[in-house]
Amino acid sequence: MSPHHQGTGVGKELMETSIEHLKSIGTEAVFVLGVPTFYPRYGFVPTDKHTPYPDLLTAPEAWMSLELTEGTVGNLSGKSQAIPQFMEAHWWDTSQHG
Numbered sequence: 001m002s003p004h005h006q007g008t009g010v011g012k013e014l015m016e017t018s019i020e021h022l023k024s025i026g027t028e029a030v031f032v033l034g035v036p037t038f039y040p041r042y043g044f045v046p047t048d049k050h051t052p053y054p055d056l057l058t059a060p061e062a063w064m065s066l067e068l069t070e071g072t073v074g075n076l077s078g079k080s081q082a083i084p085q086f087m088e089a090h091w092w093d094t095s096q097h098g
Contacts, residue, residue, distance in 0.1 A: 015042045019066070028069040031080065036061040047073060052082040 019042060022030060032039055033053055036046075044064035051063045065073045 011038070019043075019068070023068050028067070028072040029076070030066045030068065032064050032066075033057065033062055034064065036064070039064050039066075042066065049073060049076055050079050052080045053087070 019030070030044075031047070031049070031051075032044060033051065034044075036059065044066045046061045047063060047065040049063075049065065051057055053063075057063055067073050
């Protein structure tokens with residue numbers, strides 16, 4: 001989000017609405033690669049689960065998960081995948097979002 005629009009509540013509303021929607025459709029866990037100072041306020045914690053972005057991960061604490069069903073993340077194994085559009089490096093350069 002542009003710094004000009006930060007602090008207006010839009011991000012909070014998007015996060016809360018999205019998490020509630022994901023719960024309502026039975027999603028068990030959510031993973032994000034994002035700003036480590038933003039996502040933890042919504043329950044996300046750093047995770048050691050495989051990231052689909054190993055070459056793009058500039059800050060290990062930026063790879064986070066949120067369990068919507070308790071115990072889900074601990075039971076996951078294997079490699080994760082993202083759609084090709086999300087594999088573009090410019091989306092995941094967390095040094096630009098400080």
